Amino acid sequence: MGRTSDAGKKILDAAQSLIELRGYSALGVADICKAAGVPKGSFYYFYASKEVLALAVLDEHWAAQKAAWSGVLGGDAEPLLRLRLLFEETQAGQQAGQQSCGTVAGCMFGNLSLEMSNQTEAIRARLQQIFEAQVDMVEAVVTEALARGEVTVADPREAARSVVAQLEGQVLFAKLYNSPQQLSPLWANCLALLGARAPQGAVAGG
Amino acid sequence: MGRTSDAGKKILDAAQSLIELRGYSALGVADICKAAGVPKGSFYYFYASKEVLALAVLDEHWAAQKAAWSGVLGGDAEPLLRLRLLFEETQAGQQAGQQSCGTVAGCMFGNLSLEMSNQTEAIRARLQQIFEAQVDMVEAVVTEALARGEVTVADPREAARSVVAQLEGQVLFAKLYNSPQQLSPLWANCLALLGARAPQGAVAGG
Structure with missing residues (x-):
């Protein structure tokens, strides 16, 4: 599925860039999804929480x-x-x-x-x-x-x-x-x- | 005025404790005022912004x-x-x-x-x-x-x-x-x- 292979990786990559630039606390799930270019609703399909994403x-x-x-x-x-x-x-x-x-x-x-x-x-x-x-x-x-x-x-x-x-x-x-x-x-x-x-x-x- | 001498110092002290515990980004003006026990409306009487408070x-x-x-x-x-x-x-x-x-x-x-x-x-x-x-x-x-x-x-x-x-x-x-x-x-x-x-x-x- 394109969704699994692409959107999850896009979220991960966007989160890595944003955490490097702005840290963890300042980030919201919406910011990450916007930067990744994926719908906010799909976030929890890949990551149970922002913390789980940070660990990844x-x-x-x-x-x-x-x-x-x-x-x-x-x-x-x-x-x-x-x-x-x-x-x-x-x-x-x-x-x-x-x-x-x-x-x-x-x-x-x-x-x-x-x-x-x-x-x-x-x-x-x-x-x-x-x-x-x-x-x-x-x-x-x-x-x-x-x-x-x-x-x-x-x-x-x-x-x-x-x-x-x-x-x-x-x-x-x-x-x-x-x-x-x-x-x-x-x-x-x-x-x-x-x-x-x-x-x-x-x-x-x- | 009690307001000047007390509330401003309470905001400063609360901000110092909260920044030590949680950093800067995670804090809102409302959190700081709540911890300081001062009305949120009085914050900007003392500090022009959260950044000005952080510098103090x-x-x-x-x-x-x-x-x-x-x-x-x-x-x-x-x-x-x-x-x-x-x-x-x-x-x-x-x-x-x-x-x-x-x-x-x-x-x-x-x-x-x-x-x-x-x-x-x-x-x-x-x-x-x-x-x-x-x-x-x-x-x-x-x-x-x-x-x-x-x-x-x-x-x-x-x-x-x-x-x-x-x-x-x-x-x-x-x-x-x-x-x-x-x-x-x-x-x-x-x-x-x-x-x-x-x-x-x-x-x-x-």
Whole structure:
């Protein structure tokens, strides 16, 4: 059925764009359907509630970001250089978003954590899972670097969480100042948090 | 007039509580007046718009936080110990908030930066001023520590900004996990970001 395959996806895509631009609370089902170009009456055929739709948006957005992070963090480069590439890709992504819509959208997971995590337990739980998965992925790289003697952390998981916290904090500034360049210190900050030195042959910005 | 002195302050206080609990977008003028116990008709006698009220809430909240930060960061302790005290006070404040309302509210400035900074330029500008002032205060302490040879940063302002970003990132996790304990790594993270060692005589958690 065209209805199932198209309208549901249109609603999901419209909701993702609108949540990135305006957050969750400000959105009504009518706004989402209007942006999706589907009749309002069809919304509940696909989603039981706005919250169920938001969870689907989070899952879709994380599936894409997880694939991108896996590509970078599971690559063949030295572990610390993979972290640098993650920050460079993040900055490039925020830059591309700014060029297409005029403002830095920031991180949808960070945005919704601060907007919604104390208001709906379902969204809080999903966001916790996503951040745990991010920390898992960074921790795996930190553990590799530790085995190579390139970092000096006492607790790879806590160190990985601090690296993700630094990323979220700097993305907050990138959004606040509408400036992806706010992300430039991430690589040096990550090395500092991990008690590492820049790998030999790595040139800043190179 | 009782009306001027009381009702305006009641609206401001109610708005501050509601913004901490539910953010800005979800609030209507009617909700705020109901919580304040003032007739809706009187709102516009005091505030030209919800945005003007939000700016007043930001100013009021920052005036209180600035006084607290000044007390801690302008104190007599060694510079790095003042930063540690700032993190301890932040954690204690989030803990107290959690005990009184059941959930960690996080940082109002961070919350509104992610919720609103790409939507209203007036709120964005005010939040930028507040974060610049925070960075100023941390930078002054970092500069003192640098003069004493206790840190090894190349650029005290950028280092201060990274410390504030780390604070915001960890506060995001404290809100997401409803756990003020997420703030415990801040002191060690700050020392790492500043290329410092713990001052002599400083015992972790002491």
